Amino acid sequence: MSKTQNGPIIGYMLSETELIEGCRKGSRVSQKALYERYCRKMLVVCLRYSKTTAEAEDIVQEGFVKVFHSIKDFRQESKLETWITRIMVNTALNVQRKKLYLYPMVDVTEIVLPEPEMSLSRIHFTQLLEMIQALPQGCQIVFNLFAIEGYSHKEIAEMLEISEGTSKSQFSRAKSLLQAKLLKESNYYERYGEAKI
Amino acid sequence: MNDMERRKFEDSFKDAFDGAEMHPGENLWTNIELDLEKAARDKATKRIFFYQMLAAASVTFALSVMGIGYYMIQKDDFGNSTELASRDSNAPNTAIKSDGSANENSEVSSLSDTNTGFDSGSGTDANSTNSNLNSTLSSNSIVTEQPNRPRLNGLATSEAQNSQEKSGISNIFHPDALDQSGSGGEKTSTVASNTMVIGDDGLTSTTNVTSGVYPSAGGTDKLANSVYDRQLPIFYAVKQPTLKFEESSTTDPGMLLLAKLADEERQYAEKDKDEKNNKSERLWTSVGFAAGGFNSINASASPTPSNSLAALSNSTVPDKQAKASGVAYSYGVNLGARISKRWVVQGGVNYLTQSSDYTATNVVTVNDFRTLKAESVNDLFFSQPQSAARADNKLATTTPYSVNNNVQFFSVPVQAGYLLVNKKFGVMLNGGVSTDLFLRNTITPESGSLDKTTTGRGEASPYRSVNFSGLMGTELSYRFGQHYRVALNPGVRYPLNNVYKSDIGIESAPLTFDVGLRFRYIFH
Numbered sequence: 001m002s003k004t005q006n007g008p009i010i011g012y013m014l015s016e017t018e019l020i021e022g023c024r025k026g027s028r029v030s031q032k033a034l035y036e037r038y039c040r041k042m043l044v045v046c047l048r049y050s051k052t053t054a055e056a057e058d059i060v061q062e063g064f065v066k067v068f069h070s071i072k073d074f075r076q077e078s079k080l081e082t083w084i085t086r087i088m089v090n091t092a093l094n095v096q097r098k099k100l101y102l103y104p105m106v107d108v109t110e111i112v113l114p115e116p117e118m119s120l121s122r123i124h125f126t127q128l129l130e131m132i133q134a135l136p137q138g139c140q141i142v143f144n145l146f147a148i149e150g151y152s153h154k155e156i157a158e159m160l161e162i163s164e165g166t167s168k169s170q171f172s173r174a175k176s177l178l179q180a181k182l183l184k185e186s187n188y189y190e191r192y193g194e195a196k197i
Numbered sequence: 198m199n200d201m202e203r204r205k206f207e208d209s210f211k212d213a214f215d216g217a218e219m220h221p222g223e224n225l226w227t228n229i230e231l232d233l234e235k236a237a238r239d240k241a242t243k244r245i246f247f248y249q250m251l252a253a254a255s256v257t258f259a260l261s262v263m264g265i266g267y268y269m270i271q272k273d274d275f276g277n278s279t280e281l282a283s284r285d286s287n288a289p290n291t292a293i294k295s296d297g298s299a300n301e302n303s304e305v306s307s308l309s310d311t312n313t314g315f316d317s318g319s320g321t322d323a324n325s326t327n328s329n330l331n332s333t334l335s336s337n338s339i340v341t342e343q344p345n346r347p348r349l350n351g352l353a354t355s356e357a358q359n360s361q362e363k364s365g366i367s368n369i370f371h372p373d374a375l376d377q378s379g380s381g382g383e384k385t386s387t388v389a390s391n392t393m394v395i396g397d398d399g400l401t402s403t404t405n406v407t408s409g410v411y412p413s414a415g416g417t418d419k420l421a422n423s424v425y426d427r428q429l430p431i432f433y434a435v436k437q438p439t440l441k442f443e444e445s446s447t448t449d450p451g452m453l454l455l456a457k458l459a460d461e462e463r464q465y466a467e468k469d470k471d472e473k474n475n476k477s478e479r480l481w482t483s484v485g486f487a488a489g490g491f492n493s494i495n496a497s498a499s500p501t502p503s504n505s506l507a508a509l510s511n512s513t514v515p516d517k518q519a520k521a522s523g524v525a526y527s528y529g530v531n532l533g534a535r536i537s538k539r540w541v542v543q544g545g546v547n548y549l550t551q552s553s554d555y556t557a558t559n560v561v562t563v564n565d566f567r568t569l570k571a572e573s574v575n576d577l578f579f580s581q582p583q584s585a586a587r588a589d590n591k592l593a594t595t596t597p598y599s600v601n602n603n604v605q606f607f608s609v610p611v612q613a614g615y616l617l618v619n620k621k622f623g624v625m626l627n628g629g630v631s632t633d634l635f636l637r638n639t640i641t642p643e644s645g646s647l648d649k650t651t652t653g654r655g656e657a658s659p660y661r662s663v664n665f666s667g668l669m670g671t672e673l674s675y676r677f678g679q680h681y682r683v684a685l686n687p688g689v690r691y692p693l694n695n696v697y698k699s700d701i702g703i704e705s706a707p708l709t710f711d712v713g714l715r716f717r718y719i720f721h
Contacts, residue, residue, distance in 0.1 A: 025643075026643075028230070031233070032226065032597075039221050041216075041217070044218060057222055061228050061232065065232045069236065147206075
């Protein structure tokens with residue numbers, strides 16, 4: 001019997017509702033199938049909040065355990081993927097909060113830079129990921145929450161227990177740092193015609 | 198920066214990550230699975246811990262009730278005995294009071310029933326006779342006060358005392374020692390506590406009420422004289438019936454009598470109630486349901502090649518299945534009878550089911566992969582008669598999947614119970630044995646591609662057909678109405694033997710903690 005006969009194949013055949021029901025019953029096959037379906041996307045989410053892949057995998061692991069324990073309470077009011085993503089982000093924030101406590105965020109002067117003219121579509125997401133991971137801790141989290149997850153500065157301030165001004169200034173700093181890097185990439189692109197990956 | 202105006206820069210980042218995927222490490226799922234297993238184990242441990250605590254609390258409660266009950270009984274007994282003891286101990290030490298004409302030079306002589314030193318009738322010498330007479334007067338018995346008066350028959354106090362000392366009379370009191378006869382129409386008086394005071398006015402008087410000494414009229418001098426005249430040992434020669442006087446009280450005797458009657462009536466009513474209680478609730482039947490958890494603490498799997506598949510060495514399922522903890526349910530009918538005031542015998546029939554989950558990583562292939570079965574002890578082990586039939590069974594590795602093992606028994610418990618409290622609210626301690634007849638076990642794989650299998654009792658089953666279990670528990674009950682009682686039964690069940698057949702090579706005796714709810718119908 002091949003390895004996929006009992007797990008992944010069955011998992012891919014199952015609909016989202018069937019997966020949820022199976023996970024609610026504690027079926028290991030359903031849990032595995034759900035994991036297989038979302039683990040890759042969730043790893044990217046967690047990587048954005050981490051500095052290393054190992055750290056991100058730890059968050060994914062903790063996040064999925066939470067997902068399987070909390071799926072009984074999932075009311076299907078939102079998409080399953082959105083719900084899992086939210087759990088992953090919250091798990092990542094819990095992990096990062098400890099570090100933020102060690103390295104508290106401070107207000108920095110808001111720098112308004114002109115929007116870069118180059119399109120990000122030319123850059124592979126792994127490259128963007130590296131840029132984000134290279135940001136200082138506080139900037140990285142605030143940038144992710146604001147720019148990608150779509151939270152407002154007010155919400156971010158409440159989530160991270162910081163002031164709204166701190167959130168804004170951290171974002172500005174993140175943005176300026178990223179713009180500087182992107183500008184460098186843009187110059188490289190203009191020179192060599194292709195983004196370096 | 199306006200939150201609402203997400204500019205091109207932010208949106209382009211969002212778009213860049215939209216749908217982005219990266220492959221995680223191979224071990225990530227294994228780690229997640231291990232975390233899930235650990236969480237399940239913790240949950241089961243907590244549940245078992247809860248039942249353990251519940252059972253321990255029940256037993257503690259029962260023991261506490263028993264202890265308090267015992268203490269109360271002992272306290273009552275001790276109170277009664279103390280009362281008696283105080284009466285006895287107070288008697289000899291009764292304060293002996295004179296009639297008020299106390300004199301500094303009062304003489305104290307004693308009276309005793311002992312013959313020691315008593316010169317019966319020989320009294321040739323007045324001194325010696327009186328000495329002997331006085332020597333028989335124990336200080337614990339009669340105190341005679343004769344201030345500044347010539348001693349009876351010329352006896353001096355010192356002589357009397359000396360005589361007493363010489364005679365070596367013991368102070369041991371004898372109830373019969375205190376007989377006092379009055380002459381003529383004089384009233385004879387004997388003190389219950391064997392003490393009395395003879396005053397110098399010729400009247401025997403006692404004022405100590407607690408000692409039970411009551412005033413009486415009588416001439417002690419006359420008494421002594423008559424004794425002396427007759428030359429007889431008066432306290433032996435003349436025996437008078439002893440009268441006991443009740444404690445004097447200012448309470449109206451009529452009211453006292455009525456109160457006493459009311460008290461007796463109440464006592465009889467209580468006795469009747471107790472007898473009625475004892476006669477009621479002697480036979481009953483009950484239906485009940487119990488739920489709890491079980492855990493195989495000392496389980497082990499050590500199969501031998503003769504009773505297992507060749508590939509079994511790769512299987513961890515026997516160990517997992519034998520050690521699996523899970524939930525247990527039972528329901529059934531019971532019949533109970535009270536055989537004495539405190540002892541109860543109960544028996545019945547119950548349907549018992551124990552369900553546990555474990556994770557398998559293989560499937561058992563039969564007939565060259567034409568049939569696939571979940572990995573379980575049922576298909577991995579066999580007694581010798583099945584060895585040929587299962588010889589071609591093989592194990593094939595697959596992704597982990599959950600397997601549920603449901604074992605069903607028909608149980609016949611017999612228990613003895615001791616009623617700690619048998620009122621409207623009842624507390625009973627139970628203990629006994631149960632004969633558990635194995636019915637079947639069902640292996641249900643969670644994976645959709647494998648069918649569940651059921652194995653009944655007999656040679657094909659790895660389980661013993663007959664098991665015996667020890668039972669212990671507490672019953673907390675509440676009676677409502679004349680015929681009904683509802684009871685909560687936390688208890689423990691422990692198999693007295695291995696539930697698997699001895700030639701299988703697996704040892705398991707799951708300890709079950711459960712809490713039952715029973716409704717009892719009382720016949721009479």
